[in-house]
Amino acid sequence: AQKITQTQPGMFVQEKEAVTLDCTYDTSDQSYGLFWYKQPSSGEMIFLIYQGSYDEQNATEGRYSLNFQKARKSANLVISASQLGDSAMYFCAMREGRVTGGGNKLTFGTGTQLKVEL
Amino acid sequence: ETGVTQTPRHLVMGMTNKKSLKCEQHLGHNAMYWYKQSAKKPLELMFVYNFKEQTENNSVPSRFSPECPNSSHLFLHLHTLQPEDSALYLCASSQDPSARSGYTFGSGTRLTVV
Numbered sequence: 001a002q003k004i005t006q007t008q009p010g011m012f013v014q015e016k017e018a019v020t021l022d023c024t025y026d027t028s029d030q031s032y033g034l035f036w037y038k039q040p041s042s043g044e045m046i047f048l049i050y051q052g053s054y055d056e057q058n059a060t061e062g063r064y065s066l067n068f069q070k071a072r073k074s075a076n077l078v079i080s081a082s083q084l085g086d087s088a089m090y091f092c093a094m095r096e097g098r099v100t101g102g103g104n105k106l107t108f109g110t111g112t113q114l115k116v117e118l
Numbered sequence: 119e120t121g122v123t124q125t126p127r128h129l130v131m132g133m134t135n136k137k138s139l140k141c142e143q144h145l146g147h148n149a150m151y152w153y154k155q156s157a158k159k160p161l162e163l164m165f166v167y168n169f170k171e172q173t174e175n176n177s178v179p180s181r182f183s184p185e186c187p188n189s190s191h192l193f194l195h196l197h198t199l200q201p202e203d204s205a206l207y208l209c210a211s212s213q214d215p216s217a218r219s220g221y222t223f224g225s226g227t228r229l230t231v232v
Contacts, residue, residue: 004160035220043206045223052218091161093220105174106220108161 003027004092004109011114013082020067021077021112023092029053032096034075035106036066039089048090051075082116089113121145124209124224131199132232139194139227141209148213150192151221152184155206167192199231 005024013019025034036048051059051066059066067076079086090113093106122143131137143150152164166174167186181203183195192209206228210221 033218033220037220037223043208043226043228045208045210045221047220047222050218050220095220105163105166107163110158110160 003096003107004094006092006109006112008112009110011112012117013079013114014117015084016081018078018080019082019114021079021090021092021114023075023077023109025073025075025092025094027073027094027096029096032094034066034068035093035095036064036075036077037091037093037108038086039091039111041088045091049077079114084116084118087114087116122209122211122222122224124207124227126227127225128228128230130230130232131196133199133201135199136195136197138196139207139209139229141192141194141224143190143209143211143222145211145222146213147211147222148189149211150186150189151210151212152192152194153208153210155208155226157205161208165194196229199229201231204229204231 003026007022032053034051038046038048049059049061049064049066051068058068063080065078067078089111091111092109095106125140129137149168151166154162154164163176164178165184170186170189181198185193206226208226209224212221
């Protein structure tokens, strides 16, 4: 079974509108972290936002917020006031278990291609 | 400037060639990673190095050979590759242990095997 599922291969949004990108995850760990990354056509992966499994409040970073519903195992990314520069591929990722020596291994979803239109 | 630099940005190689990808980070991170990104597939973790020691080899074929001489540099040596190895190869680093940080990625090397 996939650990990270992104069911929207492509999304369109009009400039200045808000958009929600879906992400569901599967883990039996109690301690885990959820990440969203943006990948423009240039190829680099840009870290956007982080949500810890024990965080009581939803994470926010500027125009990005994470709608974390633990019981439903979903971690949707909300982008408010979309801009043309937001057009990119967006990946949801999860780090399972406690952080220990050995590196923070992240498992990624297949991504959602977002296109912002005028 | 992302802090993680990958060279070259693009590489075309024949199946009998030997080439190397280079990754360098100036962030003081202690863990470094190689990921493979193929079209329409999730990123695939290939190798993990923590304090220069390899801690993960995700069943990668031996035609990919990593090298980590120090915590700032990571190489991926390539030889006798197959056309299906064509992909974007991403290097990343992280500060470990750190709960809230993910990876800092480089811009990747787009590899085409002909």
